[in-house]
Amino acid sequence: MLTGKLVRVRHARSKLIPQYLDPADRGWLGVAEQLLFAYRDSPGRTRGEIAAELEDVVGQGPRSLVHQGLAELLEDRCEFEVTADHPPEELRDAAFRAAVAHRQKVGAAFDRAAVLAEVAGPLSLTPEQIEQSLFADLKDERRVLSFDDCTPEFLLNRYNVALAQAVLVRSTAMECRVWGETPARFRQLFRAVKFHRLICTIRESSGNSYTLTLDGPLSLFSATNKYGSQLAQFLPTLLHCKAYDLRAEVRWGTDRKEKQFALSSTDGLRSHVADFGTYTPPEVRMFADSFGAKDRGWVLHEEPHPVVLPDGVWVPDFRLVHTASGKEVYVELYGYWRRGDVETLHKRLAKHLPGKFVLCVGEQMRTDEADTAAFGAGVYRYKRTPLPDEVAKLATTVSGLG
Secondary structure, three states, rough: OOOHHHOOOOOOOOEEEEOOOOOOOHHHHHHHHHHHHHHHHOOOHHHHHHHHHHHHHHHHOOHHHHHHHHHHHHHOEEEEEOOOOHHHHHHHHHHHHHHHHHHOOOOOOOHHHHHHHHHHHOOOOOHHHHHHHHHOOOHHOOEEEEEEEOHHHHHHHHHHHHHHHHHHHEEEEEEEEEEEHHHHHHHHHHHHHOOOOOOEEEEEOOOOOOEEEEEEEOOOOOHHHHHHHHHHHHHHHHOOOOOOEEEEEEOOOOEEEEEEEEEEHHHHHOOOOOOOOOOOOOOHHHHHHHHOOOOOOOEEEEEOOOOOOOOOOEOOOEEEEEOOOOOEEEEEEHHHHHHHHHHHHHHHHHHHHHOEEEEEEEHHEEOOOOOOOOOOOOOEEEEOOOOOHHHHHHHHHOOOOO
């Protein structure tokens, strides 16, 4: 995702139109190839050395924003490390103390080499090692451990997605409609919403389509940075769909004026992430495994079909079936949440699916600042991870079996 100063958009009345690149443009392909050459040789070099080499290619000023953006995306593909023979902060402390003591010697001229030698001796290091390690933890002194290579075409497509992501992190609300997909693809999309713990309402529409209404980061009281990052990471999954359109309300500029942003499958953005299909979030996987490891009187079924309610679609994570009675209870591990969202969903389910649901809400995923939040039956609040025994116990209670 591009940082704020590198985002290129033009304004058409109240609309924001990102300045996407043509991935087939020979000129931009040449620029991408030049930048890639520098980063392919980057392992072992410092961030500062690479930046100095790219000064002529990247340049300065508004016209260089694309070059800077591409370079930033390549830097994100690097893994950096601090290369030092001794913790740099300890070396600096020792060197500064030695320098002060040296200067306090009356009539003695300052000798930098002597100070470094004085510090190096007790640590069994050479002055050269002290010199190399003294500031090794500073950003520009960190060395590239590895670089995840890519093609120029991939880089230009990645730039376009990063541009759209940078706009969406300034959104207050987002609605996207997806149609004509297979059930598996819809399921993947819904799971991505859950994986990124987004606040979302899903409605089934005509013509084999679903409409997803998601809260934007700027609509929340807190956790906006984390939530904004999660929302941006959801976009590449949407791009795997064949047919979609997206509308977002955005607060733009220093005065945060209201703007609209639109994106559709006709814009040609390509996802840069692998199509994981039925990938399951680790915490959901862990809960399923631990639940199934012990006989709790309930059998857990993964990936149940979305439950169609009169006022929308609910996508639970699991379906529990009581082994003795055959009764069913659906379970959702809630993501980021506000008191009002859980209350609203609880009312819907209590009205349309009474005695057949359990909502698990984690305190660490809460985004509002209210001190209290009391919910009705069927809501299980946990600190860090949901406990299978507690969920089974609550399922027994809400279903009237115990």
